[in-house]
Amino acid sequence: MRDLSADAKLMSLNTATLGPKRSLKDAVEGCLRHGIGGISPWRDKIAEAGLDEAARMIKRAGLSVTGVCRGGMFPAADAEGRRCALEDNRRAVDEAAALDSSCLVFVVGGLPPGSKDLKDARAQVEDGLAATLEYARPAGVRLAIEPLHPMYAADRACVNTLGQALDICDRLGQGIGVAVDVYHVWWDPDLDRQIARAGRDGRLYAYHLCDWMVPTTDLLLDRGMMGDGVIDLPAIRRTMEAAGYDGFCEVEIFSANRWWPKTIDEILGAMVARGKTCI
Amino acid sequence: MRDLSADAKLMSLNTATLGPKRSLKDAVEGCLRHGIGGISPWRDKIAEAGLDEAARMIKRAGLSVTGVCRGGMFPAADAEGRRCALEDNRRAVDEAAALDSSCLVFVVGGLPPGSKDLKDARAQVEDGLAATLEYARPAGVRLAIEPLHPMYAADRACVNTLGQALDICDRLGQGIGVAVDVYHVWWDPDLDRQIARAGRDGRLYAYHLCDWMVPTTDLLLDRGMMGDGVIDLPAIRRTMEAAGYDGFCEVEIFSANRWWPKTIDEILGAMVARGKTCI
Numbered sequence: 162m163r164d165l166s167a168d169a170k171l172m173s174l175n176t177a178t179l180g181p182k183r184s185l186k187d188a189v190e191g192c193l194r195h196g197i198g199g200i201s202p203w204r205d206k207i208a209e210a211g212l213d214e215a216a217r218m219i220k221r222a223g224l225s226v227t228g229v230c231r232g233g234m235f236p237a238a239d240a241e242g243r244r245c246a247l248e249d250n251r252r253a254v255d256e257a258a259a260l261d262s263s264c265l266v267f268v269v270g271g272l273p274p275g276s277k278d279l280k281d282a283r284a285q286v287e288d289g290l291a292a293t294l295e296y297a298r299p300a301g302v303r304l305a306i307e308p309l310h311p312m313y314a315a316d317r318a319c320v321n322t323l324g325q326a327l328d329i330c331d332r333l334g335q336g337i338g339v340a341v342d343v344y345h346v347w348w349d350p351d352l353d354r355q356i357a358r359a360g361r362d363g364r365l366y367a368y369h370l371c372d373w374m375v376p377t378t379d380l381l382l383d384r385g386m387m388g389d390g391v392i393d394l395p396a397i398r399r400t401m402e403a404a405g406y407d408g409f410c411e412v413e414i415f416s417a418n419r420w421w422p423k424t425i426d427e428i429l430g431a432m433v434a435r436g437k438t439c440i
Numbered sequence: 441m442r443d444l445s446a447d448a449k450l451m452s453l454n455t456a457t458l459g460p461k462r463s464l465k466d467a468v469e470g471c472l473r474h475g476i477g478g479i480s481p482w483r484d485k486i487a488e489a490g491l492d493e494a495a496r497m498i499k500r501a502g503l504s505v506t507g508v509c510r511g512g513m514f515p516a517a518d519a520e521g522r523r524c525a526l527e528d529n530r531r532a533v534d535e536a537a538a539l540d541s542s543c544l545v546f547v548v549g550g551l552p553p554g555s556k557d558l559k560d561a562r563a564q565v566e567d568g569l570a571a572t573l574e575y576a577r578p579a580g581v582r583l584a585i586e587p588l589h590p591m592y593a594a595d596r597a598c599v600n601t602l603g604q605a606l607d608i609c610d611r612l613g614q615g616i617g618v619a620v621d622v623y624h625v626w627w628d629p630d631l632d633r634q635i636a637r638a639g640r641d642g643r644l645y646a647y648h649l650c651d652w653m654v655p656t657t658d659l660l661l662d663r664g665m666m667g668d669g670v671i672d673l674p675a676i677r678r679t680m681e682a683a684g685y686d687g688f689c690e691v692e693i694f695s696a697n698r699w700w701p702k703t704i705d706e707i708l709g710a711m712v713a714r715g716k717t718c719i
Contacts, residue, residue: 194619220501272670277672278672279672283629315670316655320628347592347593348598348600350562350601375594375595376659380591380655380656380659391555393556393557
């Protein structure tokens with residue numbers, strides 16, 4: 162397993178970790194101050210900065226872009242909704258290309274309004290990924306399906322295990338892989354086997370870190386800083402690296418009450434300290 | 441698929457549906473008033489009534505006992521903790537036997553305090569189930585593992601999919617099966633296949649119903665009444681019955697804000713009405 166205790170060059174900041182009010186510029190400058198080597202911007206932050214300026218800013222700072230968040234949200238109630246989703250996903254591919262991102266991360270979407278048909282939603286997701294992949298391959302952008310925790314199956318993502326995501330990858334072929342986020346997969350009894358499978362197939366595109374708090378008081382906005390929860394983070398990283406993963410450790414923490422209220426330097430200071438000791 | 445629209449004889453009331461303040465007597469009398477054919481008591485309600493009186497009361501009412509909730513909570517930080525857990529589980533078996541219950545339902549437990557070792561917790565669960573099974577077989581009590589939603593992996597149950605539960609059953613042999621609760625399994629891409637497997641092996645001991653609300657505002661106490669959420673309940677029952685399940689439909693709803701504040705007759709009236717039309 163790689164020794165990450167010396168510095169934060171292999172860490173990446175997912176902009177969500179700073180909360181919704183900080184800008185991409187705040188994030189980039191924070192990475193520079195704290196020696197963090199990578200960044201993974203959400204698209205609203207890219208849009209705020211402007212795509213060209215975002216690309217310039219990140220390049221000038223010498224940061225690696227470990228992902229763009231996010232494509233997806235494919236299932237829709239009608240054909241017009243599906244068309245709009247595909248169009249938006251092509252724009253996301255363009256942005257990932259412009260930022261020279263390692264991948265475009267997908268939160269695939271859940272049930273369309275009024276629907277209880279999970280199988281249909283899953284079929285729509287696969288169709289949407291297939292169409293987006295055709296657009297992404299010539300652009301040189303890799304698509305990373307992020308399986309989300311089953312508690313988001315209804316409203317955020319109906320791809321809920323690594324095995325399910327890899328089955329989709331197998332059917333769609335080259336240029337598509339997975340983003341493994343410990344928050345979403347740590348509980349999975351099949352995790353080790355599926356990480357090994359993903360590695361064997363060259364599909365480990367991203368690795369996201371945070372922690373699972375006990376108790377968890379909100380389904381969305383109560384994720385923990387690495388070390389504060391119950392996930393055995395070193396064990397999962399060991400499995401990832403044994404499977405061939407040699408990329409960044411991206412930190413993505415949605416925490417409305419514990420972390421977002423803190424200053425940027427408090428958040429990034431903790432992230433770097435924990436990155437050296439807890440992951 | 442069975443026609444359940446005529447009456448509530450094949451419905452069962454899990455006492456948790458009435459909230460923590462109602463007694464077993466309240467629950468039994470409510471079932472009689474509403475023509476509900478089964479009951480599944482939690483052990484605190486059995487203890488309040490006294491085991492003998494609980495058994496008499498239920499028998500006199502002519503109710504089938506579709507489960508006793510709950511055994512489990514095996515993982516512990518030390519040998520003394522594990523011994524206490526086993527002892528408590530043997531008492532639970534005795535209670536299930538005294539009530540002539542169809543099964544004893546298991547919420548197996550999560551991580552012991554301070555532990556991040558999910559594999560060890562899972563091993564402790566399997567050891568605990570094996571020991572309890574030896575005690576339960578001669579008593580004629582069937583053990584039903586209830587796989588809990590992955591969001592409870594840390595603090596309630598580290599058995600989180602039907603497939604994982606059935607793998608344990610395969611290793612432990614006869615007299616152990618599963619309680620399928622739609623709340624915990626509805627998202628599982630492997631659900632149909634695992635229900636069929638459980639049916640083939642004669643391991644479908646119980647079927648629990650409620651609904652998944654969007655949004656869900658609390659991880660534990662915001663379950664919905666059947667029909668109010670997004671779970672395709674008829675589709676899951678069809679799969680259960682195609683796999684051979686011919687038992688009760690047990691309603692178990694933890695709902696601190698929506699349902700528990702209502703009167704018993706409001707809750708049971710809704711439960712019966714929805715049972716006839718939504719499941």
